[in-house]
Amino acid sequence: MDDPDHARDYPYSSGGWGSVKAVAKILAQEKAPLKGATVLLHQNKTGGFACVSCSWAKPAHPHTFEFCESGAKATAWDTTSKRVGPAFFDQHTVAELNQWHDHDLEEAGRLTAPLRYDAVSDKYVEVSWDEAFEDIGAELRAMHPDAVAFYTSGRASLETSYMFQLFARMYGTNNLPDSSNMCHESTSVGLQKAIGSGVGTIRLEDFEKTDLMYFFGQNVGTNSPRMLHQLQDARKRDVPIVTFNPLREPGLLRFSNPQSPTEMLTPAHTQISTQYHQLKVGGDTAAIVGMCKAVIAADDRAIEHDLPRVLDTAFIAEHTTGFDDFARYVRKTSWTDIERISGLARDDIEAAAHEYTKAAAVIVHYGMGLTQHRLGVQNVRMVCNLLFLRGNIGRPGAGPSPIRGHSNVQGQRTVGITEKPELAPLDVLAKQFGFEPPRKKGMNIVETFEAMIEGKVSAVINLGGNLVRSVPDRNRIEPAWRSLRLTVNITTKLNRSHLVHGAKSYILPCLSRIEIDTQASGDQTVSMEDSTGCMHGSRGVTAPAATGIRSEPSIVAALAKHTLRERSTVDWDRWCDDYSLVRDEIAKTWPETFHDFNARLWTPGGFPRVLPARERIWKTESGKAEFFVPEMLEEDPDMPVREPDALRLTTLRSDSQFNTTIYAHDDRFRGIKSSRMVILMNERDMRARSLHAGDEIALETIADDGVERRVANLTLVPYAIPEGCIAGYYPECNPLLPLWHHAKESKVPGAKSIPVRMIAARKRV
Structure with a gap:
């Protein structure tokens, strides 16, 4: 077991003065130090705006500064004083801009006017809103609906998504x-099958009642x-936190609270x-099987010695099915296999399990390190198996806690953004709006790009995000994207998806959530759902970046009007004038969760969605919580690492990044400066290959599909990561990830486990 107080890569606590300096730096960089600092006081507050980056819960009683370093960077990014207007595009061709780094494209500033790509000049030129909407509508009417993809990023509000x-x-x-298709779809599938709800079951109050967190x-x-505030409070109550992660991450080691004078002015x-266990990349199922094995063995010993049972037998008998098959599998699985595949010693796994046997209420937090694997759904179901053993779902202070990324990525699913007809209330929508919704399954992200490569997609309507940059197999997908007839981008800033464009391409600049949105009925409010399933209002507080930009709801409404024309049964203009009317319709579609939506919009701490599993009501096929027998311990059945020198690559993000948005080239926590083209590698692995820090290498994917996937000009950085595993940044390493290498059932790209080989090395001079 590693000493959790030893972090050789970043010798300081997360938070503290490092975060304060980082916030001050980006406010100055975006030329908004005073305005930005004032705006931040309204972030994640009742009556203010919801952070545009992560989706973590908003407390009913917020701190004075209810924002973090990442959230402050996102706010500074949106409230920048820098502008990208038509004159900018007069000076730069698309070919030239394609040579810019992703950071530089977004850092140029806020877009101010609608733009259309002009092939003759290879430039974007200003166009009127009406001309853009009419042309886009005409193009869409000429296409078969199944050839058009409507993509949504996690920043879109509940109203816009609906x-x-x-x-x-x-x-x-x-x-x-x-964007759920690329991150937590494994959660949506796995939890739905296990407990009958595709989202986690914990809320903020559970942090006050838990005895243990993983x-x-x-x-x-x-x-x-x-x-980290909730984690810090839990640690002050002596709640153990046990971490499984291939890399030693400072945020999971130590925290200095920037709002605590004691911790800011002393070494406190x-x-x-x-406990901190550095398991191998892809070793999660094996580690959890080992914990379950240890817990069941402890229960067997309790029976043998006539001691109180370790398992919650009453819960298992009344609320679950499949336990006997799972227990049989666990008992016969050898510790030799568990240790080899997880990369952890039996003693360490048993130490983690021992904490579990002592705790009455346990939360398991997890992120994309579990979901972005070939067996990502299995990983999620293994989390549920562990929780079932001691009844840790439907109990205060206990349950699965998937940590979502983008600020409303969970909420957009709640209001109907799904390609699966069975998950949308189509009959309700049909009756509510007097039309017949399509019943055919739609395409998720992987399926969209598979169809695009085959020439079966004609257009993409891109509601936020940087889709071209975020997907796998970039070198195959970019040519396919360029073959599209139409690409439409609703966005605040310029990014790569606008430069890798279709034959017709439009950039439609929208308001940020932070900006005041004034419509005919007055200033508007939108809403979001956080990671804990609570709904929050959000109201802009700063002036729009330009008079020529429109809100996301008004852009979507105009596109719908110009495309559907007489087919539409919605008064889109009234909805744009008053977003509360949209919320009234959401409440009609999902009355159980959204009743009295407008009246409850500003509930401190948000109002919760209905979660039957939280009440031990299981909406599964069996009507009970379902244990699951793993398919295998090996993470990757389709891309086994057979080559002696093969390595398993996991992609990651830096502390100066949120998804594809890159605020700076540095990564303070990992000691990386001025470059993102790096590979973190165990020093023993480097010595075995006669490599040294600073050497430049190239990576190639190990796959048998006849496609060469290679990323070159990567600099080696020694790091505390298990042998046989390496790490590199997303999206720089995306070309190494095959489109077909995705999670079974959920089709989440397997970005956290890519078998690669080193094919070249240039020694540092």
């Missing part, structure tokens, strides 16, 4: 891929830093992880 899915279905398609594959220090800090 309008967008209704537009797509009235148009005639369920092609509604979204982390799997989630770097809270960079991906959801506000959560809070130790977060009480």
Whole structure:
């Protein structure tokens, strides 16, 4: 077991002065130090705006500064004083801009006017809103609906997402891929099968009642830093936190609270992880099977010695099915296999399990380190298996806690963004709006790009995000994207998806959530769902970046009007004038969760969605919580690492990054400066290959499909990561990830486990 207080790569606590300096730096960089600092006081507050980055819960009683370093960077990014207007595009061709780094494209500033790609000049040129909407509508009317994909990023509000899915279905398609397809779809599938609900069951109050927390594959220090406040409070109550992660992440080791004078003015800090286990990339199922094996063995010993049972036998008997098959599998699985595949010693796994046997209420937090694997759904179901053993679902302070990424990525699914007809209330929508929704399954992200490569997709309507940059197999997908007839991008800033364009391409600049959205009925409010399933209002507080930009709801409404024309049964203009009317319709579609939506919009801490599993009501096929027997311990059945020198690559994000948005080239926590083209590698692996820090290497994917996938010009950095495993940044390493290498059942790209070989090395001079 590693000493959790030893972090050689970043010698300081997360938070603290490092975060304060990082926030001050980006406010100055975006030329908004005073305005930005004032705006931040309204972030994640009742009556203010919901953070545009992560989706962590908003407390009913917020701190004075209810934002983290990542959230402050996102706010500074959106409230920048820099502008990208038509004059900018007069000076730069698309070919030239394609040579810019992703950071530089977004850092150029906010877009101010609608733009259309002009092939003759290879430039984007200003166009009127009406001309853009009319042309886009005409193009869509000429296409078969099944050839159009309506993509949604996790930043879109509940109101916009509801309008967008209704537009797509009235148009005639369920092609509604979204950012969930690339991250937590394994959660949506796995939890649905295990407990009958595709989302986690914990809420903020559960942190006050839990006795133990586990982390799997989630770097809270960079991906959801506000959560560190709840973790710090739990640690002050002596709640153990046991972490499983291939890399040693500072946010999971120590935290200095920037709002605590004591911790800012002294060396004081809070130790977060009480155990830290660096398992191999892809070793999660094996580690959890080992924990379950240890717990069941402890129960067997209790029976033998007539001691109190370790398992919650009453819960298992009344609320679950499949336990006997699972227990049989666990008992026959050898510790030799568990240790080899997990990369952990039996003693360490048993130490983690021993904490479990002592705790009455347990939360398991996890992120994409579990979901972005070939067996990602299995990983999620293994989390549930562990929780079932001691009845840790439907109990205060206990349950599965998937940590979502983007700020409303969970909420957009709640209001109908899904390619699966069975998950959308189509009969309700049909009656509510007087049309017949399509019943054919739509395409998710992987299916959309598979069809695009085959020439079966004609257009993509891109509601936010940087889709071209975020997907796998970039070198195959970019040519396919360029062959599209139409690409439409609703966005705040310029990014790669606008430069890798279709024959016709439009950039439609929208308001940020942070900006005041004034419509005919006055200033508008939108809403979001956080990771804990609570709904929050969000109201902009700063002036729009330009008079020529429109809100997301108004853009979606105009596209729908110009496309559907007389086919539409919705008064889109009234909805744009008053977003409360959209919320009234959402409440009609899902009355159980959204009743009295407008009246409850500003409930401190948000109002919760209905979660039957939280009440031990199981909406599964069996009517009970379902144990699951793993398919195998090996993470990757389709791409086994057979070559002696093969390595398993996991992609990750830096502390100066949120998804594809890159705020800076540095990664403070990992000691990386001025470059993202790096590979983190165990020093023993480097010595075995006669490599040294600073050597430049190239990686090639190990796959037998005849496609060469290679990324070159990568600099080696020694790091505390298990032997045989390496790490590199997303999206720089995306070309190494085959499109077909995705999770079974959920089709989440397997970005956290890519078999690669080193094919070249240039020694540092």
